[in-house]
Amino acid sequence: MxxxxxxxxxxxxxxxxxxxxxxxxxxxxxxxxxxxxxxxxxxxxxxxxxxxxxxxxxxxxxxxxxxxxxxxxxxxxxxxxxxALNHLRDQQKHNIVIGEQEAGELFQFTEEGIASELVDQKELQQQLSMAIASLPEQRQLIFRLVREDGLKCKEVAILLELSVRTVENQVYQAVKSLAETMKSYLGYLPK
Structure with a gap:
């Protein structure tokens, strides 16, 4: 073996x-x-x-x-x-197309107030996705592994061959950057 x-x-x-x-x-x-x-x-x-x-x-x-x-x-x-990341990117592109079709259907079958709320949520999600995509590559990867995939900082550190402190710092910097970016969209600093 x-x-x-x-x-x-x-x-x-x-x-x-x-x-x-x-x-x-x-x-x-x-x-x-x-x-x-x-x-x-x-x-x-x-x-x-x-x-x-x-x-x-x-x-x-x-x-x-x-x-x-x-x-x-x-x-x-x-x-x-x-x-895997290429697969997820391709899948996300596919989901955006389907999401746009579903949004069009929602406009036809929901009240205007509910429809506008759904559009606001979708727009907020798009803004957040763009903000995440604008992070430096390593910071973006670490943020996604920790916040979206639920891995612990220690697991990410081992996987990417970094120190745990570096991973923790990258997550902190990503959250700080995203909060600042979303502040201009939301009109207040998110917690």
């Missing part, structure tokens, strides 16, 4: 050389771990399995590049994280 980092580097080198047995071993050892990791992002087991399976297919297709990887475990987790 696979041993720590040294063996993983050897395994990546063997896969890069085209050895299917090495690829199968990597798949057997890391598939479930990567599915659990992807599930933190996509929240659905089926989607996580599809993402990881597709990631392994791409890994095999680009196997020659694996010999240049110096941190194989980080490479695997970052690859799955990026695939």
């Amino acid at each position: 696979l041993k720590p980092e040294e063996s993983l580097l050897e395994l990546f080198h063997d896969i890069g050389s085209g050895k299917e047995t090495a690829f199968n071993e990597l798949f057997m050892v890391y598939y479930e771990k990567l599915v659990l990791f992807a599930k933190y992002y996509v929240k659905q087991n089926e989607s996580a399995e599809e993402l990881v399976s597709a990631f392994f297919v791409r890994l095999w297709l680009k196997r020659e590049q694996l010999t240049a990887v110096s941190n194989p475990a980080g490479f695997l987790y970052n690859g799955v994280k990026n695939a």
Whole structure:
């Protein structure tokens, strides 16, 4: 069975050389771990399995590049994280289109007061989403992992190879920045 980092580097080198047995071993050892990791992002087991399976297919297709990887475990987790984030981005775009269609239907079937309240909530959510998207990339990722995905700062620190204090500081800075951004929209500083 696979041993720590040294063996993983050897395994990546063997896969890069085209050895299917090495690829199968990597798949057997890391598939479930990567599915659990992807599930933190996509929240659905089926989607996580599809993402990881597709990631392994791409890994095999680009196997020659694996010999240049110096941190194989980080490479695997970052690859799955990026695939999951891309999936969520695509899903969010799809949901916005559906949400706009539903909003159009709400205007037809609700009283004006209720409809305007729904529009205000949607607009507030869009403003908040834009504010989150405008955060620096690392701060945005940490904020989403802690506030939206419910991970603890210590878990995020281990995942991203940062100190717990750095993660806590990034969350604080993100909340402070979002509150300031939303202040101009709301007319008061949110708590």
